[in-house]
Amino acid sequence: MENYKRKREKQRVRVRSKYEIIGFISSGTYGRVYKARPREGPQVELAIKKFKPEREGEARPSSGISQSACREIGLCRELHHENIVELCEVLMDDNAIHMVMDYAEFDLLSIMQHHTHHLRKPMTELVIKSLLWQLLNGVSYLHANLILQRDLKPANIMITSSGVVKVGDMGLARVFRRPFQPLYNGDKVVVTVWYRAPELLLGTRHYTTAVDMWSVGCIFAEMLALRPIFKGDEIKMEKKQIPFQRNQVNRIIEVLGTPSKEQWPTMELMPDYAQMKQFRNYPNALKAWFTNTGHKSETGLQLLSSLLEYDPERRITAEDALDHPYFREEPRPVRHPFLEQNISYPRRRLTLDDLCDAKSQHPKISQHSEAGASGSSAMNTVV
Amino acid sequence: PSQSGSDYSTSPAAKMLSAADEQDLRLRGCNFIHNVVQRLQMHQFVASTACVLFHRFYMRQSLASYHHYQMAGACVLLASKIEENRRSLNEISLACAYVALKGRAKEAAKSQETWERLLKRQEIVLLQNCCFDM
Numbered sequence: 001m002e003n004y005k006r007k008r009e010k011q012r013v014r015v016r017s018k019y020e021i022i023g024f025i026s027s028g029t030y031g032r033v034y035k036a037r038p039r040e041g042p043q044v045e046l047a048i049k050k051f052k053p054e055r056e057g058e059a060r061p062s063s064g065i066s067q068s069a070c071r072e073i074g075l076c077r078e079l080h081h082e083n084i085v086e087l088c089e090v091l092m093d094d095n096a097i098h099m100v101m102d103y104a105e106f107d108l109l110s111i112m113q114h115h116t117h118h119l120r121k122p123m124t125e126l127v128i129k130s131l132l133w134q135l136l137n138g139v140s141y142l143h144a145n146l147i148l149q150r151d152l153k154p155a156n157i158m159i160t161s162s163g164v165v166k167v168g169d170m171g172l173a174r175v176f177r178r179p180f181q182p183l184y185n186g187d188k189v190v191v192t193v194w195y196r197a198p199e200l201l202l203g204t205r206h207y208t209t210a211v212d213m214w215s216v217g218c219i220f221a222e223m224l225a226l227r228p229i230f231k232g233d234e235i236k237m238e239k240k241q242i243p244f245q246r247n248q249v250n251r252i253i254e255v256l257g258t259p260s261k262e263q264w265p266t267m268e269l270m271p272d273y274a275q276m277k278q279f280r281n282y283p284n285a286l287k288a289w290f291t292n293t294g295h296k297s298e299t300g301l302q303l304l305s306s307l308l309e310y311d312p313e314r315r316i317t318a319e320d321a322l323d324h325p326y327f328r329e330e331p332r333p334v335r336h337p338f339l340e341q342n343i344s345y346p347r348r349r350l351t352l353d354d355l356c357d358a359k360s361q362h363p364k365i366s367q368h369s370e371a372g373a374s375g376s377s378a379m380n381t382v383v
Numbered sequence: 384p385s386q387s388g389s390d391y392s393t394s395p396a397a398k399m400l401s402a403a404d405e406q407d408l409r410l411r412g413c414n415f416i417h418n419v420v421q422r423l424q425m426h427q428f429v430a431s432t433a434c435v436l437f438h439r440f441y442m443r444q445s446l447a448s449y450h451h452y453q454m455a456g457a458c459v460l461l462a463s464k465i466e467e468n469r470r471s472l473n474e475i476s477l478a479c480a481y482v483a484l485k486g487r488a489k490e491a492a493k494s495q496e497t498w499e500r501l502l503k504r505q506e507i508v509l510l511q512n513c514c515f516d517m
Binding site for chain 2: 070
């Protein structure tokens, strides 16, 4: 048995023997993301997403590998598109799933923050248009393949250093081809609250690709204004009761006006429609909001209002949005906006603290390396 | 390699098991899957996906080295996630114990925890052998 175990251990591909971890990027509920480089072969930059390993005695009993890892791997394996993050490899090490993916230097959130805090000037129309077009291109690919992303937000939109958009984080994505249960039964709450579509806020049981389009609309607006358009306060869930997001709905109708029956005929059928009565009437103020951002394109406003359409049936689809006059107007969208415009942003900051922490999580590595070797040189000897 | 009829000559278990035995064990595994899925009132898709995973696994690993019931249980667990038809690990392990013990409920309740641990471990083994193709 001991021999067998040793043999198994030898055969196992270890993440650290195949990839050199350069730094720690970020962490979330799912786990951590690292930047890495393969030890052999072409020198490309990669991102390694490490899902939290199984741990005993956690508050919520785990049920094997997480559903989000399962979805992300299952979907990413089959998706290949310029504007979708590419999955290179999946490894199992240390009882944790490691996903090796394309590395992207920026994400939309960090770029927008750089504009607000450092440059203090808005993004140019060309950049906004190019990024939006690519985002729509990626989303339309997903929708054409019957996949809902369900968590589009700036932080999940990766951008390479030349300005190519990669839609990432498919942890909530799912195929909607054959839901044998209403989608609502699977995940009660989807999409980050600021980007959540009105039908979801009103508790709809069935929803469509239109929920992603609403998020795209919110992201478009955020690029124009450099702040979230509907920045509501999330009401936390209590006693497993899904709360009505009053504040978020209020933010939406403040800008878009109170929806009328003509605008959204099926609104009355929504489970939480009764809640709508508590709000006072607002007129549609999107035009004023748009003018306030300092952007002038008439077609841009048109596209924004068709993305932020109350009725999901009437909301523009990704495919139609790609053909919108906004993209046919000068300046035309380009494939590598940063490269062509010679724009550079500060590179992702990598922290080493967490890397050290990660090292201590891999005590087995030091056993393999030669005695006496220390720090990074020890890492290099493990091949 | 595709399997046609009862041709298991290329199966990893071919050295240890006769084709008839292999077929028998595979059948028992699939039966187990269907029983568990039915007991939990999950969708038929889950059973189908689990059976595909099960056969794929045993084209890479021998039936003599991994118990067919354990792997069948792990296949249901994974398939429930793939097909978005979740049941808690608790429910799945209890159903596995119940079916494995042919309906002896008291004994099943006792061995549920063991099943939980087994399923979690074998799910990973299953995933690795299926190369995370789901």
